[in-house]
Amino acid sequence: LWIGIASASTLLVAAIGLLWWEGYGTSVAESPGDTPLVNAASVQKFVFATTRDALARGRNLPLYIPTGVFLQTLEIVGPNNINVTGYVWQNYARSVPPTVVRGFALPDASNSEITEAYRRSDSDGETIGWHVKATLRQRFDYTRYPLDQQGFRLSIRHRELDNRVILIPDLESY
Numbered sequence: 001l002w003i004g005i006a007s008a009s010t011l012l013v014a015a016i017g018l019l020w021w022e023g024y025g026t027s028v029a030e031s032p033g034d035t036p037l038v039n040a041a042s043v044q045k046f047v048f049a050t051t052r053d054a055l056a057r058g059r060n061l062p063l064y065i066p067t068g069v070f071l072q073t074l075e076i077v078g079p080n081n082i083n084v085t086g087y088v089w090q091n092y093a094r095s096v097p098p099t100v101v102r103g104f105a106l107p108d109a110s111n112s113e114i115t116e117a118y119r120r121s122d123s124d125g126e127t128i129g130w131h132v133k134a135t136l137r138q139r140f141d142y143t144r145y146p147l148d149q150q151g152f153r154l155s156i157r158h159r160e161l162d163n164r165v166i167l168i169p170d171l172e173s174y
Contacts, residue, residue: 023144037169050166059164063100066091066170067156074152081110082136082152087117089129091170102128103159104167109134 037043047064054061071086088104106112112134120127140150158165 023148040171043168043171047168054164062164062166063096064166064168065096065158066172067104067167068170068173069154069156071154077135079142080137080140082138083134084136084154085131085133087129088114088132088156089127089170089173090167091125091127091173093125096125100163100165101158101160103130104156105159106132106134106136106155107157108136108138108153108155110137111135 035042035046037046050062067088067090069086069088071084073083073085075083077083090102090104092100092102103114106114112132114130114132114134116128117131118127118129136154138150138152142148156167158167
């Protein structure tokens with residue numbers, strides 16, 4: 001009887017260990033087509049590549065707007081909804097024409113409140129900060145529940161799709 005109990009216990013502990021290894025040991029795969037910009041070198045590489053592509057195709061050169069995000073709260077309110085609050089700021093250089101609309105949009109938001117919080121000018125340009133409160137739709141994968149890990153993605157784009165404006169991370173502000 002004791003040998004059977006010890007064997008079953010060992011088998012169950014090994015099965016739990018295997019489930020933990022599968023749930024926590026594997027990394028979350030990146031989406032195809034993503035370009036992670038995590039340091040100044042990767043941002044410069046991205047800027048050079050997109051500028052070179054625009055020149056090769058005979059298009060207008062894109063404007064790059066450094067954009068930063070500070071999330072204050074992140075609350076999961078349903079299986080696919082997340083409430084976030086925080087600040088988004090953008091640094092507009094003096095070379096950015098005044099015809100370019102200042103601002104951004106959250107394409108994944110089902111509702112959002114974006115209010116200007118501050119505006120500062122200096123010799124390099126203008127920094128505008130907005131307070132953001134939004135409910136974002138996310139697609140989560142619950143197939144590995146309860147050992148799953150969910151990734152949160154905040155998508156930000158420029159307000160006007162007509163202009164060739166590309167938002168890049170403002171790594172210097174962090």
